[in-house]
Amino acid sequence: MLNQKIDTLKEKALTCEKFKDVWNYFLDNLSESTEFYDAGKVSSSKILTILLEVLRNEFFPNKKIKKLLIVELKNFNFIHGTCMISDRLVGFIFFKEINLAMFCLVRPGDDSTIFYRISYEEIEKGKPIPFQANDYTN
Numbered sequence: 001m002l003n004q005k006i007d008t009l010k011e012k013a014l015t016c017e018k019f020k021d022v023w024n025y026f027l028d029n030l031s032e033s034t035e036f037y038d039a040g041k042v043s044s045s046k047i048l049t050i051l052l053e054v055l056r057n058e059f060f061p062n063k064k065i066k067k068l069l070i071v072e073l074k075n076f077n078f079i080h081g082t083c084m085i086s087d088r089l090v091g092f093i094f095f096k097e098i099n100l101a102m103f104c105l106v107r108p109g110d111d112s113t114i115f116y117r118i119s120y121e122e123i124e125k126g127k128p129i130p131f132q133a134n135d136y137t138n
Contacts, residue, residue: 002035006076010095019115023104043072051101060086
């Protein structure tokens with residue numbers, strides 16, 4: 001069941017035009033699942049650290065990444081977590097086998113949310129970083 005939900009999330013991350021749909025699926029179907037939490041272990045990730053630094057440099061220069069929590073589900077090649085950059089709470093998901101990450105940036109007390117999608121392969125090849133962004137306001 002968990003594998004099916006993560007596969008559905010991956011498909012949505014690849015194809016959804018409204019990035020909030022990906023995050024809504026993640027929050028509704030995985031974030032409160034005991035099976036999901038039991039499968040994950042607090043970890044570190046060089047790739048995620050690089051992607052967060054790229055995000056920080058692009059949109060929040062001179063700000064620090066704080067309170068970083070990375071959780072890896074090794075059996076599913078999936079990583080998720082949170083951190084703070086400036087006054088934004090940042091949630092992220094990363095699919096290792098396809099090198100695709102998505103970020104959700106929320107400012108507490110604000111109704112706006114910003115979503116980003118990026119491929120790690122593009123960074124490795126030294127290409128310009130094509131963050132694909134969606135803004136969502138309640």
